[in-house]
Amino acid sequence: MSSDRTGYRLRPATEADLPGLYAVCLKTGDSGKDGTALHDDPTLLGKFFVGPYVVLEPDMAFTLAGPSGPAGYLLGTLDTPAFNRRFESEWLVPLRRAVRDPGADAAAWRQSDWVRRLIHQPGLVFPPALLPYPAHAHIDLLPEARGHGFGRRMMRFLMSRMAARGAGGLHLQVSPANSGGQAFYEKLGFAHLSSPDLPQDTTFMVRRLAGIEPDDSVTDMVLHG
Numbered sequence: 001m002s003s004d005r006t007g008y009r010l011r012p013a014t015e016a017d018l019p020g021l022y023a024v025c026l027k028t029g030d031s032g033k034d035g036t037a038l039h040d041d042p043t044l045l046g047k048f049f050v051g052p053y054v055v056l057e058p059d060m061a062f063t064l065a066g067p068s069g070p071a072g073y074l075l076g077t078l079d080t081p082a083f084n085r086r087f088e089s090e091w092l093v094p095l096r097r098a099v100r101d102p103g104a105d106a107a108a109w110r111q112s113d114w115v116r117r118l119i120h121q122p123g124l125v126f127p128p129a130l131l132p133y134p135a136h137a138h139i140d141l142l143p144e145a146r147g148h149g150f151g152r153r154m155m156r157f158l159m160s161r162m163a164a165r166g167a168g169g170l171h172l173q174v175s176p177a178n179s180g181g182q183a184f185y186e187k188l189g190f191a192h193l194s195s196p197d198l199p200q201d202t203t204f205m206v207r208r209l210a211g212i213e214p215d216d217s218v219t220d221m222v223l224h225g
């Protein structure tokens, strides 16, 4: 592991990181902006969007460690349908015992209730349009870690790792309100995917992984020192 000159390093995520990573998820959880004021349970977003990757996919789960603790994460899976099956049976089923279901009436939901509903009714689907892009990923960085090129280097690292393990394509889900996130992914070669069989309330971006070479600068950042 090595630190770069700004004091950040990327390293494999561990379960001990989860409280810090859940905090990152909350602070980026409003379409990339701080979602703290929107939630009555600060852990629920992370329990849905971060925890299962760290626990079920540790080979593809990384913490961006900053000067004051976790400053970001990089998460993914090679095989979304297989991940979804384990996410349901090994993560969501036990989690549901501790989280009440607020019901289907969205008008009655308050604060974190939409995440509670997601935990009970996650709507995990893998439509045919995504078949060429079976891998998926998440990246979120705290504001202080942005704009240094970490996001690009981290995504290039994950894409090379996924390609080396045989994934042919990667998809990402981005909030339609997160124009900055979409611009970032476009810079990395992702394109918008539209299809009537995709959920219409989220934006899908996709990229083939063929021909991606390992990025030495990021390999250094992760493995050496």
Ligand SMILES: CC(C)(COP(=O)(O)OP(=O)(O)OC[C@H]1O[C@@H](n2cnc3c(N)ncnc32)[C@H](O)[C@@H]1OP(=O)(O)O)[C@@H](O)C(=O)NCCC(=O)NCCS
Pocket (backbone or CB within 6 Å): 028, 031, 032, 033, 139, 140, 141, 142, 145, 146, 147, 148, 149, 150, 151, 152, 153, 173, 174, 175, 178, 179, 180, 181, 182, 183, 184, 185, 187
């Ligand atoms: C999106 C995010 C991961 C980008 O990471 P980053 O380290 O700040 O990005 P980089 O510095 O590596 O930038 C790479 C390129 O993307 C561009 N870019 C990054 N964020 C951008 C933004 N918000 N708007 C427009 N372009 C952006 C950069 O200008 C750069 O372009 P260049 O190569 O032409 O200079 C980070 O800003 C973040 O975590 N944001 C909040 C959460 C989020 O939106 N997550 C992703 C969607 S779910």
